[in-house]
Amino acid sequence: MLKKLLLTGAVCALMTTHAYAQDVTLRLAHFAAETHPGHIAAKQFADRVAERTGGAVAVEIFPANELGSPPEQLEQTKLGAIEMNLPTQGGLDKYEKAFGTVMTPFAFRDYSHAHQVLDGPFTDWAAPLLEKQGLVMLSNWEYGFRNITNSVRPINSPEDVKGLRLRTPPELQIVAAMEGLGAATTQIAFPELPNALNQGVVDGQENPIGVIYHFKLNEFQEHLALTRHVYNSMVHVINKDVFDGLTPEQQQILREESAAAGQLMRDLVVAQEEKELAELESAGMKITRPDLKAFAAMMGPARDRVGEYSGAENMKTFLGFLD
Known part of the structure; x- marks a missing residue:
């Protein structure tokens, strides 16, 4: 091909x-x-x-x-x-x-x-x-905004992420965010993710609501936390x-x-996000909506890593767009 x-x-x-x-x-x-x-x-x-x-x-x-x-x-x-x-x-x-x-x-x-x-x-x-x-x-x-799912425990604070084995895509920004919260990250190709979750190779993963819903990741994950840690x-x-x-x-x-x-x-x-969340919840997924200020407060090292990866001048230009 x-x-x-x-x-x-x-x-x-x-x-x-x-x-x-x-x-x-x-x-x-x-x-x-x-x-x-x-x-x-x-x-x-x-x-x-x-x-x-x-x-x-x-x-x-x-x-x-x-x-x-x-x-x-x-x-x-x-x-x-x-x-x-x-x-x-x-x-x-x-x-x-x-x-x-x-x-x-x-x-x-x-x-x-x-x-x-x-x-x-x-x-x-x-x-x-x-x-x-x-x-x-x-x-x-x-x-969409990305959120964390796992099969171990509900996430209500950054401390609840610490020690979880989370699959991430290879993007440094997502790896840095999850490691900044104390998770251990593993890169697994997305087509292999359902099987990895089912076999317990990792405890959880992170993705937008639509991906979790349309790929039925709730069949392998009990907990969903609306962390909204990265947008893409x-x-x-x-x-x-x-x-x-x-x-x-x-x-x-x-x-x-x-x-x-x-x-x-x-x-x-x-x-569709609210509708999908309601359907995930009705199917048995336990959803938490933590206060995100505590999560954002821990992102200093992660932002530094993103700035180093993207280039200091690029990061300065981008941050200027956010006000």
Whole structure:
């Protein structure tokens, strides 16, 4: 499959602007489940792009890591073997460190604050930097504030996190936040997470509510604490050479429909969270809502680690956007 994608990407790179303008199929790979708002938004994007371009631009969607793990998908998008991707900032910061600042623990007050910062000064600053890496940022979508689940005990204070064995993705920001609370972290690929939880390889994990709900992690975890320790979102990106091969009108359509799809995902994620929490609770999950001030107060070392990773100047610029 990978060899086929690379060959296809190479062919795409040789296509002329005229060929792209007339007839092109763009593959959009992402990691969300087919029931998740991210996939629903991707389908809207595909339908509207096809409609508005009269079928000249078709979008083929590959959900739930069908074309590889998130890092593999993003690498292939950068190479042009997959045209579009929906990574989080934690994926993009491997290519442009400015994106690493977004996942600073307890950076945002709420969804509205995060959206205002990301859509405004952050995009104005970071999007041109990402283009130098061969990726065009179409718009910010959603993923959500991350929360801790575990099978050992309820979490009401930072002390309750201490000693838990928690799976995290490889993003340093999340590892730093959990270790800052005294947890022992282990990096396990997401497709392997349910089995790891079921077998007790780890005590728990952390993810947005929608991920916990749609992937039914409550079947392996008794406790959920709404810690909201890190915010991140999907970011809709397209290979720059592919984007440059489209007509200006098609480029504008992609930008507009990407923004509209991102707004749909945001609306769905925010609206569904309380409903999903209620369903998780009714299914037997025990939910706590701790005072987050004590958690945020312990994030000094974690923020230092994020600043060192992202770059001191990048962190200074990002923190200036938060006021």
